[in-house]
Amino acid sequence: MGEVTMSKGSFWALMFAFLGTTLLVGLLCGLLPNRDADCTIKVTEEPEEPRSTSSGPTTPPQLWEKIRLPTNLKPHHYDLFFRIDITNEEFSGTNTMLIECLQSIDIILIHSKLLVIDDNSITLAQNGGGGAPGVTRSWLYPENQYLVIELDGMLEAGTSYDLTIAFSGPLQEDLIGLYKSSYVNKDGDTKWLASTFFAPTDARKAFPCFDEPAHKAEFTVTIENEPGYFALANMPLDGDNETIADGWVRSRFQKSVPMSTYLLCFVVCDFISEEKETQGGVQFRVWARPEARNSVRYALEKGADIIDFFEDYFQIPFPLPKMDMIAIPDFTAGAMENWGLITYRETALLYTEGVSSPRNKQRVCTVVSHELAHQWFGNLVTLQWWDDTWLNEGFASYVEYLGVEEVEPDWGMGASILRMLQNFLGEATFKKGLNSYLTAFAYSNAVNGDLWFHLTQAADEDGKDIDVTAIMETWTLQMGFPVIDVTRSYGGNVEYSASQHRFLSNPDSEEQNTYPDLGYKWYVPLTHTSSANPNFQGDQIEWLNPDDEGYNKDIGEGSDSDWLLVNIREYGYHRVNYDANNWQLIAQQLEDDNTVRKRRVDCELNL
Ligand SMILES: [Zn+2]
Incomplete structure (x- = not known):
């Protein structure tokens, strides 16, 4: 995830080591319901008499009263269509989800925040034909940001269904979910764009979804936008853009790899880019507003080299055919590691030789390296739940320095727990364990202990008697040093x-x-x-x-x-x-x- 501000990597290593709990609380706060905000826009309300027939103190909570989704359903694919109207500050869309039923259930819970749901649009069909229960009613439960869909029969275990929902929402300058952003050009004119920021729990503000990191699925995204703009997404275009009625433009993107909802991203803008190809053949582009054209070269050159470095270090090729990095003029965090479309605050991506400070150069290199490290550690293998953030951020903050050391060898590296880990295991063993971990959990989820287990195993294979789990628990579970x-x-x-x-x-x-x-x-x-x-x-x-x-x-x-x-x-x-x-x-x-x-x-x- 991105950093709000940034000085030295060692500072962040310390921050995540010592303030991990604070950060965790911050993240969890993001999960808590924002009742006031949600209630201002909901179109349907929880029925006055929910279906519960008893109300004694021993009644277990209803499914929608729990903060975690039930595990009965597993999404496999989202076919997402968005119509993004920057001028009128609104968006609308449809979402057809391929859902597998793992355990029978007669209700569907899906995250939705600040969206207007067209209740009549909700349809359910068995994938590949056959019967499916009908939708009896749907309502929002804003406390947990759920759309609750009640059915007149059971979904059957082992059966897959297509669930379609139409939705719309306001395109606001609120910096989260799908939002509107702007910049002022050299003539003093305000220019507009639309961007997304979904981490940790705001994908649900752009479309109804199973918005938890372990619910990985493939995404096929189609975007329609006004003339004068074009769209970018995690994946490359699938064929050429199409001009439709009123001169609007339709862009369809290739199906993604399995990924978590918080890593999805799309941007509608009028930006320019510079590009090059990495050694491994990845199309690599850096985007900025047109007047910043002269400031993208440093990030482009270093970023491409860092991708080459991480491919070699992890011994796993970058999994997508392209990588875009884009400087968003309005951006709260330092950067966000969306898979294949990393968004940055301008000061974290743009560097102008002879104008920017050396400190700015160091920041760009460090943040770019951090976000690229996440493409493997965080995106390819994602932690099961937000309470494992220490590892996700701590690891990215460590390997960001390996990337920086590779492309700017004179800058030195700060002390960190993971640097110590690499040193006592030896670099070859450390890399072997990382590759084993990333391979074992690719396109899936892991918990902290999984990495320690794979590193211990690698040490064992190399004839070293080192219990990484026991050692690292003393360093990661308790505060300080x-x-x-x-x-x-x-x-x-x-x-x-x-x-x-x-x-x-x-x-x-x-x-x-x-x-x-x-x-x-x-x-x-x-x-x-x-x-x-x-x-x-x-x-x-x-x-x-x-x-x-x-x-x-x-x-x-x-x-x-x-x-x-x-x-x-x-x-x-x-x-x-x-x-x-x-x-x-x-x-x-x-x-x-x-x-x-x-x-x-x-x-x-x-x-
Ligand atoms: Zn991060």
Whole structure:
């Protein structure tokens, strides 16, 4: 998903690590019903006497009173038609859904928000012919943003049905769902466009749908728009545009791959583009308003290279025939990773050589890399539900840096939990596990534990005894990170002892531990070097385990004047505090050894 603002990737890695709960609450708030907004526009109301016959306190909630859709029905395909009238600020459409019944049921629940549903348009037929129950009535339940369709008989398990619904809605400048946007050209004229922003739960504001990330389906989209505009969607056009009555234009797009509703996107605009082909043959275009033509080249060049990089890194080709990235003048988030049609705020996509700042360039590269990473991690494999957002965003925020490092190698990379993971597994094992995970769950959904399982399996295959699940649970389920207290010996062999405690910026603060079993102890991969035998590779890892007491490491011969450094290259996601004498020894090296100095300054600033 996009970022509202953005500075450094490491900042986001930290944000998602430490504020994951806050973010989650924010997302879940998006799922909560907005009763006032919905009630202003609904055309049908919940019947005054719902079908329940008893009302005692033990009555289980009705299906529509539950926030999650029942699992009886599974959508496979949406045939979507939209007529988007920018001038009159409205849209209308029809949606024919191919639905498989997994368990018999005599009611259909489908998400719908702020839409006007034509009740008489709702038809149900058995796919391929045969009987189907009739629709007795339909009504909206705005509290959970449902359209409830009651039937006069049961849908049969194992049977597929075609459900058709006609709908319409206002095209407003409200930045969510299908909305109207604008920009002012150099002559001072306001120009209009229509765009979408469906994450996490606003596809239902553009068309009735099973609007949960696990309900993946294929989409065939047809759009009609006024003359002077053209339409873009997730997939390429299926044949040429057609001019219809009144000069309107009809565009039909190829059927999509199976995908979640929140990743659907379409835009009606008058923009221009620059394009190139990736090494793998993907048509890659960057779109902007006509006067920004000179600002799309950087994103185009870097984006194409990053697609090449991720195809190689994940060992999975980009799954769509084309990729469009478009700068939307009105956009709340930084960007949104819609599959094959990524939308950006202008400042996150456009860069003008000699005019924009270096910081702006870095932002464009980072955000483009982040959104392209999501095309695999998030779009191809999607998390089951929004509570797994940490992994979705944390992972994209990590691999975005791999992409940036590939195309802008001088920019460096911040510390992150996933960088630590890659380091202790080794890059080859890490990549093997990712490929295994992405292949196993392609076009489907996964939960956090699935990735850890596949990485553990890859480690096992490579002869490494690493329980990724146990390790990563200490890093992802509890907030914060540890400080490692290192005390070394003097006189004779050099040994050091290490213990861990939770890092607190305010040591007096107390927070409730959500996972008391973990006790704010982590599996910490330790690396070290010393002036007696300097080695900054960081490939010799020793584990400090959560229950380790009296951890002691003999690092061999050395003198009392040798400094000791722990956590080489900051691969470990932790801080280090040394005994006073070792701090002194490190300090003595400051004039000579820039590497040591940087690490020391970092540590001292935070302890
Ligand atoms: Zn994201």
